[in-house]
Amino acid sequence: MVEQILAMMVFRILGESIGFMSKTKFYGILEVGKNCFYRLLARPEMDWRILLLSMARRFHSIVRKEKAEETNAPKCYIIDDTTVSKTGLHFEGLSRVFDHVLGKCVLGYKLLILAFFDGRSTYTVDLSIHRESGKKGNYSLSREERSMQFHKERIEGKPDYERFKELDTKKSDNVVRMIERAYKGGIRATYALMDTWFVKAPLVCAVRKIGGGAVHVVGRLAMGKDRYAVGSRRYNVHELIALHEREAVVCRKYKCMYFEQRVMMGDTCVKIFFIRVGRNKNWDAIVTTDTHMKFVKAFEIYQIRWNIEVLIKECRQYLGLGSYQGTDFDEQIADCTLCLMTHMVLTLGQRFNEYEALGELFRATRREMFELTQWRRTLEIIKNLLNVLAVKLCINVANTMENLMQGTQAVSELEAILSVLSPSEAAVTR
Known part of the structure; x- marks a missing residue:
C-alpha cells in the first residue's frame, strides 16, 4: 500500500x-496493474485524514530534527475554501455551489482546507469536501439529475462513512473540529486566520475554547448588518464608523488610516481595527480576539492568510487539484489528499534547497523523475540484450556483468560479439 x-x-x-x-x-516503477490503484482510492477502510495529519506531524518532526524551525513569525492555522468544479452529473454527492471568483453557481464541491504556517512554510493539515443544499434543499439539481449520480452503500463507523456525512455538515462546524484534531495531534498554533465567510460569533467563540483559550482568531470582518455590543448598546460596523472615524490615526508604515474599537462578539470580547487605505473612502475591518494586539501586528499577521491562496493556486497549476474524474466520493477525498500530500513533500524539499519558488522546484523534480524513469528503461534494454546473448552464445549473464564492471577488455569483447549479430537479432534487443 505504501x-x-x-x-x-x-x-x-x-x-x-x-x-x-x-x-x-x-x-518500470511497479509491477502491479492499474486496478490496484483504483481499489486503493475507493477503499472504505482507508483513513486519508489520519494519513494527512501524520504527514504533517512528520513534516514538523523533520524540520525540528534538522533545526530549521527557528523563526520569529507566529505559528498560524489558516482556513479557507475553494470550488472544485466538475463537468458531469455522475459524481457522487454533487451539487451546484456558488463560485465567488466566477460570481455564479457551478457543478462541483466546496473543498475546505486547514493549513498550518510554521513561520516559514505552509502545508495542509486537514481537509473536507462539502456541498450546498440550495434554497429548496435539492442541491440545486432536478430529480432526474440527482438520479444520475453514482451511489454506494457505506457501513457506519468506517472512515468513508464519516467523510460522506461531512458533505452536509456546516463548514463553520467542521472548522472547529479540524482545529481541535490538529491541536490534539501536536500541530499547535497561536492564531487562526480566516476570511469574512468564517468570522462569525459562534465560530469565534468555539475556537477560543480550544486548548483552554490558547488559540486566538484574526480575521477580516464582513461589512454587513451584524450588531456588536458596546456597553449596553449594540451597533453594526457602519454605525461604529460614523461614530468614531474622526478618531482615526495615520499608520506611516502601511500608508493607511485606522481606528480601533473593543466590542462583544457573542460572548467573546474582540478588538476591531477599521482601516482606510490611501484616498479610498471605503473602510475595511480586521478583528482579533487578542485585545492587547496593536494594529501593525494585526495587519501583518492577517497578511499571512494569503499563503493559503498561494498553496491552492500551486496545487491547481502544478498538481491537478480537483481534476480527478472518478465518480466515487471516496476517490475524490483520496485524490485531494494525495495532491496536498505531494505539495507537502515539495514544500519540504523547497525548505532545504535553494529554490525560491515552488514552481522551479516542481520543474526540477519532474525533470529528475523523467531522468530516473529513462534510466530504468535503459536498464531494461540492457537486460534484454544480455538475455539474447545468454541464449545465442550460451554465456553466463552474471559473469558477463561482473566482467563489464571490472575493466574495458570485456567491453571490447562484447562489442565484437554484437558485431556478428544479425540485424533481426539486434532488433530483438531494442
Whole structure:
C-alpha cells in the first residue's frame, strides 16, 4: 500500500494519470496493474485524514530534527475554501455551489482546507469536501439529475462513512473540529486566520475554547448588518464608523488610516481595527480576539492568510487539484489528499534547497523523475540484450556483468560479439 501511495504521488509530479501510466507499464516503477490503484482510492477502510495529519506531524518532526524551525513569525492555522468544479452529473454527492471568483453557481464541491504556517512554510493539515443544499434543499439539481449520480452503500463507523456525512455538515462546524484534531495531534498554533465567510460569533467563540483559550482568531470582518455590543448598546460596523472615524490615526508604515474599537462578539470580547487605505473612502475591518494586539501586528499577521491562496493556486497549476474524474466520493477525498500530500513533500524539499519558488522546484523534480524513469528503461534494454546473448552464445549473464564492471577488455569483447549479430537479432534487443 505504501508503495502505491508513493507511486501515485510520483505520477502527480510527472503530470500523468494512473490510466496513462498503466499503458507505459508505470515506467518500470511497479509491477502491479492499474486496478490496484483504483481499489486503493475507493477503499472504505482507508483513513486519508489520519494519513494527512501524520504527514504533517512528520513534516514538523523533520524540520525540528534538522533545526530549521527557528523563526520569529507566529505559528498560524489558516482556513479557507475553494470550488472544485466538475463537468458531469455522475459524481457522487454533487451539487451546484456558488463560485465567488466566477460570481455564479457551478457543478462541483466546496473543498475546505486547514493549513498550518510554521513561520516559514505552509502545508495542509486537514481537509473536507462539502456541498450546498440550495434554497429548496435539492442541491440545486432536478430529480432526474440527482438520479444520475453514482451511489454506494457505506457501513457506519468506517472512515468513508464519516467523510460522506461531512458533505452536509456546516463548514463553520467542521472548522472547529479540524482545529481541535490538529491541536490534539501536536500541530499547535497561536492564531487562526480566516476570511469574512468564517468570522462569525459562534465560530469565534468555539475556537477560543480550544486548548483552554490558547488559540486566538484574526480575521477580516464582513461589512454587513451584524450588531456588536458596546456597553449596553449594540451597533453594526457602519454605525461604529460614523461614530468614531474622526478618531482615526495615520499608520506611516502601511500608508493607511485606522481606528480601533473593543466590542462583544457573542460572548467573546474582540478588538476591531477599521482601516482606510490611501484616498479610498471605503473602510475595511480586521478583528482579533487578542485585545492587547496593536494594529501593525494585526495587519501583518492577517497578511499571512494569503499563503493559503498561494498553496491552492500551486496545487491547481502544478498538481491537478480537483481534476480527478472518478465518480466515487471516496476517490475524490483520496485524490485531494494525495495532491496536498505531494505539495507537502515539495514544500519540504523547497525548505532545504535553494529554490525560491515552488514552481522551479516542481520543474526540477519532474525533470529528475523523467531522468530516473529513462534510466530504468535503459536498464531494461540492457537486460534484454544480455538475455539474447545468454541464449545465442550460451554465456553466463552474471559473469558477463561482473566482467563489464571490472575493466574495458570485456567491453571490447562484447562489442565484437554484437558485431556478428544479425540485424533481426539486434532488433530483438531494442
